[in-house]
Amino acid sequence: MDKITVKICSGTSCFVMGAAQIQALEFTPPADIADKIDIIEVRCMNLCKDTHAKYNRGPFVTVDNELIEEATYEKVVTKIRDVLKNKECQ
Amino acid sequence: MNESLFIEIGTFQQQKYGEDCFGDTVFSKKIPEEQRIISILSDGLGSGVKANILSSMTTRMAMKFVESNMELLRSSEVMMDALPICQVRKISYATFSIVDSELGGKTRIIEMDNPPHMFIRDGKPLTVKCRELSSPKWKDRTISISQVTTQPEDRIIMVSDGVTQAGLGNKLYPLGWGRQGCLDFALKQIRKNPYISASELAGAIVREAIEKEVEKKAGDDISCVVLYFRKPRKLLVLTGPPFDEDKDREFAELVSSYDGKTAICGGTTANIVERELCLKCEIDKTSFDEKIPMASVMEGVDLVTEGILTLTEVYRMLKEGIDRNKNNAAVRLTRLLLDSDKIDFVVGTKINIAHQDPNLPMELEIRRNIVKKIFRLLQSQYLKEISVRYM
Numbered sequence: 036m037d038k039i040t041v042k043i044c045s046g047t048s049c050f051v052m053g054a055a056q057i058q059a060l061e062f063t064p065p066a067d068i069a070d071k072i073d074i075i076e077v078r079c080m081n082l083c084k085d086t087h088a089k090y091n092r093g094p095f096v097t098v099d100n101e102l103i104e105e106a107t108y109e110k111v112v113t114k115i116r117d118v119l120k121n122k123e124c125q
Numbered sequence: 126m127n128e129s130l131f132i133e134i135g136t137f138q139q140q141k142y143g144e145d146c147f148g149d150t151v152f153s154k155k156i157p158e159e160q161r162i163i164s165i166l167s168d169g170l171g172s173g174v175k176a177n178i179l180s181s182m183t184t185r186m187a188m189k190f191v192e193s194n195m196e197l198l199r200s201s202e203v204m205m206d207a208l209p210i211c212q213v214r215k216i217s218y219a220t221f222s223i224v225d226s227e228l229g230g231k232t233r234i235i236e237m238d239n240p241p242h243m244f245i246r247d248g249k250p251l252t253v254k255c256r257e258l259s260s261p262k263w264k265d266r267t268i269s270i271s272q273v274t275t276q277p278e279d280r281i282i283m284v285s286d287g288v289t290q291a292g293l294g295n296k297l298y299p300l301g302w303g304r305q306g307c308l309d310f311a312l313k314q315i316r317k318n319p320y321i322s323a324s325e326l327a328g329a330i331v332r333e334a335i336e337k338e339v340e341k342k343a344g345d346d347i348s349c350v351v352l353y354f355r356k357p358r359k360l361l362v363l364t365g366p367p368f369d370e371d372k373d374r375e376f377a378e379l380v381s382s383y384d385g386k387t388a389i390c391g392g393t394t395a396n397i398v399e400r401e402l403c404l405k406c407e408i409d410k411t412s413f414d415e416k417i418p419m420a421s422v423m424e425g426v427d428l429v430t431e432g433i434l435t436l437t438e439v440y441r442m443l444k445e446g447i448d449r450n451k452n453n454a455a456v457r458l459t460r461l462l463l464d465s466d467k468i469d470f471v472v473g474t475k476i477n478i479a480h481q482d483p484n485l486p487m488e489l490e491i492r493r494n495i496v497k498k499i500f501r502l503l504q505s506q507y508l509k510e511i512s513v514r515y516m
Contacts, residue, residue, distance in 0.1 A: 045408075045418040046392040047433050048479040051486055055415055062413070076408045076419060078431070079392030083479030091479040 038073045039118055041111065042097045046079030049094035057096060057108050068115050130228050130277060131357035131466040132162050134508060135323030136350050137331040141172040141287075142342035148176030149285045149348040152184035155508050156192065160228040162508070163191050166350050168239060168285040170218040176346065179208060183219040191225050197235060201268055202260050222283040224352055226275065234271040234281065240289045243282040243308045244273065248315055250308055278319075279354040280326070282311055287347035288330065292337030294344075302337045322464065323353035357510070359385025360465035364432055365473030365492045366393050367516040376516055377401035379471055380426060387425075388461055391432030391492075394473060395421060414453035428461055430454035433480065436495045437488060443502050462503060467510040472496050474515050 045054050061074040082102075083091040092104035098114045140147045148171065153164040167183040169176030183204060190200035208219055220238035234242050234253065244251045255271035275281075288307055292298030298306075307330060314321055314329050321329075327349040334347050361383045367376045377398045380387050389395045399406045406423040413419055417438055418431035431454065438455035439462070442448060447459050462468060472493060480489050496513070503509040 045431065047418070047431055047477070047489070048482065048485055050418045050431065050434060051489065052484070055418075058413070061410070076410075078395050078406075078408070078421060078429075081393065081396075084477065091482050093479070 036071070036122060038071055039099050039115055040073050040075060040097075041115065042075045042077050042080070043106075044080040044082065044093065044095040045076045046081075046083065046093075048083050048091060049079075052091075052093045052105075053107060054094035054096075057094060057106060057111055059108060060111065065112060068112065068119065071119060072115060130230060130275065130354055131510070132226060132228070133323040133353040133355065133466060134162070134164050134350065135325065135327040135353065136348070137324070137327040138346070138348040139287075139331055139335060139343050141344065141346050144173045144346075146174055146177045147348070148172040148180060148346035149287070150177065150180035150184045151348060151350050152181075152188055153350075153508065154188060154192070162224075162226050162228070162352075163188060164224045164283075164350060164352060165191075165221060166239065166283045166285060166348060167219050167221045168287075168346065168348075172346055179219045182208060183221055187221050187223055191223055191235075197268060197270065198258050198260050201237060201266075202262055205263055205266070220285075222350075224281055224283065226352070226354075230274045230276065230354075232273050232275045232281075234273070235268060236271075237266060237268045240284055240286055240304050241269070242271075243284075243304070243311065245280040245282070245311065245315065246276065247278070248312065248319070250312070275354045277354060277356050280311075280315070280323070281352040281354075282307075282326075282330070283350045283352075284330070285346060285348040287343065287345035288334045288349055290345060291334035291343075291347065292339070295337060295339050298337055302334060307334070323351040324463075326353075327351040355466075357466040358464060359383075360461060360468045361385060361387045362390060362462075362468060362470045363387070363394055363398070363473075364390040364436065364470070364496060366391070366397055366475040367473045368475050372516055373397050374401050376471070376473065383469075385467075386427040386461065386465065388428040388430070388458060389423070389426055390430050390436055390458065391473075392418075393477070394432065395423065395429045398426070399423065412452060412454050412457065414451065414455075417453045417455045420454035420457060428454075428457055430458055433489055433492060433495065436492070436499060437490065440495060440499050440502065443499065443506070462499075462509075463507065465509070468500070468503065468512075470496055470500055470511065470513045472513060472515050 082095045096103045096106040136151045165184045167180040169180030222239040223235040226232040253271040253273045255269045257267045259267040290301035293301040330349045421429040442459045500511045
C-alpha cells in the first residue's frame with residue numbers, strides 16, 4: 036500500500052499557531068501509523084493569505100491532499116487513521 | 126587591493142579569580158568617514174572595580190586623543206595627570222596598547238607598559254620597527270610607536286600582562302607563559318587553521334593562558350585583542366517578498382549575481398527565489414528545533430530559513446550570545462552573520478496579512494523593524510559594514 040503523504044506548513048504563522056507540535060509526527064509518530072506515513076514540511080503553503088475567513092485558519096496540514104484547517108496533532112492523527120481505514124475498505 | 130581591506134576585531138577577557146569585574150578594558154571604535162579603526166587595550170592598576178575604573182578612564186581618554194590626532198606625548202602626560210593616584214602604591218598608573226589603522230593599510234601601534242604586541246604575517250612573526258619617546262615629566266614611562274602598512278591576512282595581537290605572566294609560580298612556568306610562549310601558541314593555531322577568526326583566536330589564547338595558571342584560576346585579569354586584516358567576507362541576506370510582484374525576478378536575480386555568500390530568510394521569499402531561478406529547495410531535517418522552523422537547502426544559496434521567528438531569535442542571540450549546543454536555523458544564521466564582514470540586506474516590504482492576526486503572539490514583529498534592530502546591533506557592537514535596501 037502507498038504511504039500517506041502528510042504535508043505540514045511550517046511558515047511563520049502556522050508554526051506559532053501549533054505546527055511546531057504537529058512536527059512531532061516526524062520524530063515520534065504513534066506506532067500504528069509510523070511506517071504508513073511520509074511527512075513533508077513545506078516552507079509556506081500561502082494558504083494563510085488566501086483564506087476568506089476573517090482570521091487565518093492555520094496551522095494548515097494536508098493528508099493525501101485533503102486540507103485540515105486549524106490542525107492539531109490529534110486532528111491530524113485521527114485524519115490519518117480515517118484515511119488508512121478507508122483505504123483498507125477499498 | 127588595499128582599499129577593500131577589512132579589519133575584524135576579536136576580544137576575549139577573563140577577570141582575576143574572585144573578582145566580579147574586569148580590571149582590563151578594551152574599547153574599539155570605527156570612524157566610517159575616515160575609514161579608520163581604533164582599538165585600545167588598557168590594564169588598570171590592581172584588579173576589580175578600582176582597576177576597572179582606571180582602565181576605562183584610560184581607554185576613553187586615549188580614544189579621544191587618538192581620534193582627534195593629538196600629539197602623543199602630550200596626550201599621555203594629560204592622561205597620567207588625570208588618573209587618580211593609588212593610595213597603596215602612590216602612583217597614578219594604567220597601561221595601554223593602541224592600534225590605529227586606516228583601511229588603506231596605514232597602521233600605527235602605540236604602546237605603554239603593556240607586553241609588546243605580536244604582529245603575524247604569512248604565518249611568521251614580524252618585527253615592526255619602533256621608536257621610543259618619554260616625557261620629561263614621567264621619565265620612567267616610555268611610549269613606543271610602531272608604524273606598518275598592513276596587508277591582507279596580517280594579524281596583530283595585543284595582550285595584557287595577565288597572558289604573559291599566566292602560570293607564574295607554577296612549577297612548569299616559573300616565570301610565566303611569556304610573550305614567546307603566547308606567540309608560539311598563536312602561530313600554531315594559525316597553522317592549524319589559516320583563516321581562524323579574530324574572536325576564535327583571542328578566545329583560544331585566553332583559555333590557554335588560564336590552563337597555565339595554578340589550579341587554573343586566573344591570577345590576574347587576562348585579556349587578548351586580535352585584529353585580523355583581511356579581504357571582506359561578503360554576505361547577502363534576502364528577507365521578505367518585494368512590495369511589487371513585478372520585482373520578483375529582479376529580486377531573485379540578486380542571489381544569482383552576488384559575489385559572496387547568500388542567505389534567504391522567509392518561506393515566501395524562498396518560494397519566490399525557487400520559482401524565479403528554477404532552483405530546487407528542500408527542508409533540511411537536521412536543523413529540527415521545537416522553537417525555530419527548520420532550515421532548507423537550496424542549490425547555490427548558503428542558508429535558507431524561515432523569516433520573523435528566526436530573525437527574532439538571531440537578534441536575541443546577537444545580544445545575549447549564541448547557543449553553542451544547538452544547530453537550528455537561527456544559530457546557523459547568527460554564525461553566518463558573525464563570520465561575515467560586509468553584509469548587504471535586501472528587505473522586501475510586503476506585509477504578510479496573516480501575521481497581523483491578533484491571535485498570534487505579539488512578539489511577531491514587522492520585518493522592517495526586526496531587520497533594523499539586527500543591523501544596528503551588527504554595526505555598533507560587531508563593527509560590521511552594513512548596507513540595507515528596501516524593495
